[in-house]
Amino acid sequence: MASMISTKTNLFRYASRSLFSHLLRNPTPTSSLLSPSLSRHLSHQPRQVEKQVYGNGSLMLHQRFLSSTDNHDKSPPPPNKPPSDSNSSNSDSDSGQGKESGGEQKQNSDYQKSLRGSPVAWLSFVFLILTGGGLVYYYDKEKKRHIEDIQNVSEAVKQGPSAGKAAIGGPFELTNHHGKRVTDKDFMGKWTLMYFGFTHCPDICPEELQKLVAAVDKIKEKSGIETVPVFISVDPERDTVEQVAEYVKEFHPKLIGLTGSPDEIKSVARAYRVYYMKTAEEDSDYLVDHSIVIYLMAPDMGFVKFFGKNNDVDSLADGVIKEIKPYIK
Template sequence: MATILRQLRTKGLKTLLNRTKFYGVAPRNFAAESRWLSSASKPSSAPGGAGATTGRKLLTDTAGPPPGGRAVRGGPVSWASLGLLVVTGVGLITYYDREKKRRIEDLKQAPPEAKAGPSVGKAAIGGPFKLLNHEGKVVTDRDFVGNWTLIYFGFTFCPDICPDELTKLAEAVDQIEKKIGVQVVPVFISIDPERDTVEQVREYLKEFHPRLVGLTGSVNDIRQVAREYRVYYMKTEEEGTDYLVDHSIIMYLMDPNMDFVKFFGKNYNADGLTDGVVEEIQKYGKK
């Protein structure tokens, strides 16, 4: 019996120490308590062994949870702090949901012109220019007013892309005229003014279409018109006068007022370009 009591006292003290560390309770004088528990655990002279009962009750009470709430199993978080976290999260979700609904209502009540946004208006493509044509005459953007115009930016020393695009442009212009009887003016603007002189452009365009208009000019003039039409171009692989020019591969359709209508990329073939231009001309006539 004495051996069993000693094992219970030892196991009880270890349990008390472990729980004390877990709950963060300040350390106590366990040596003194051990002696007290030892004496309290012995059978009392009083009837019923009151001393043993008192010792067991003290051990149970001391190992209870700290003041302020019972700890959540698996971590030092109280139910009170967990409840506060949940309440805060619900409050934030409710707030943002209410703000979202309020903003949607504001947009619904806004006037039509405010809801239209930046999609209203025409693209900022095109503008005034002053260049030399392939005959050496000064030409401005106003000389093309009254006609539908397809403009392509390239250079005469281009090995493959520019000849392909100009061939496609020439075919489309003829097909458009056959389909709806409208003569679209094809225009080639050089982005290589250092080599594309008036004479060079004139000789180059003979290979494509008799009505194809070639334009060139000074470095500043070409830079200005390229900026107006949002055209990218840059010299590459430069070795003296032998170089290529990387540039946008786009055709710009301009209406009879020289306002931009639509652009057509390299992915359009001659038939696709023809159909696209015809569609835009027909829509313009119905306005």
């Protein structure tokens, strides 16, 4: 391209010189093409005698240059080359790449917008909401069901069996805290509240016995019904008659303490479905794991109902009164 421009420039210079030389030699034919002042100025210049062929050849060369220049300007650019120079081609290329990248970004943006607004996206959102709502509903339902089960079990423990008669109770022979041998027949004709424990119990047994004797007084106060509180040891090795006597007098004067040999304690515990077991020993000091239940026995020493640890003094007293009143009527 640069060589072409240089060639055209040289041809233009040569043609210009030839044109001015021709005008100087022949001012008349070309004076109409010039301004009057320039035409007068050129007419006073001395003419140089040259061959007419040179002037005609210069004019023809000038015409050829002008014609080739016009044709070149009007001719279309080559199919494989852009019509501009290298800088313009680079800029066009960069602008083309920019337009292409811009087009891709616009296409991606349009695609994302179409996805956000498409039915598939809305269906996914709705499905997510329904799934989350279903999980929350299922969790709440299971939680309520679990709470109801716990409440039902607690109510069953609190109220005891509502129908039929459990095979709890039976004959026994033990020693009371006064050292006297007694049997189940000695408690007939009275409403009896029985609790199984041991004197070395650190906290549970004292709490349950305090609740038991307080309920006995409240039952007497509310209904006038006499009940007998009874404590039976499940630790025959340490709970001697003397030990039981010292223990029961700390709670209530009506509380009766019973103990016996290991076989006798095992027999009465089996009859009343009481669980007990010694725990790990350390220097002859041990604890006894056992059932925490208060049994209500009728005047014929038949089982009526049991009350669990979750009952307080008032609920225990009211429960006992509720069970006894039908028998009195």
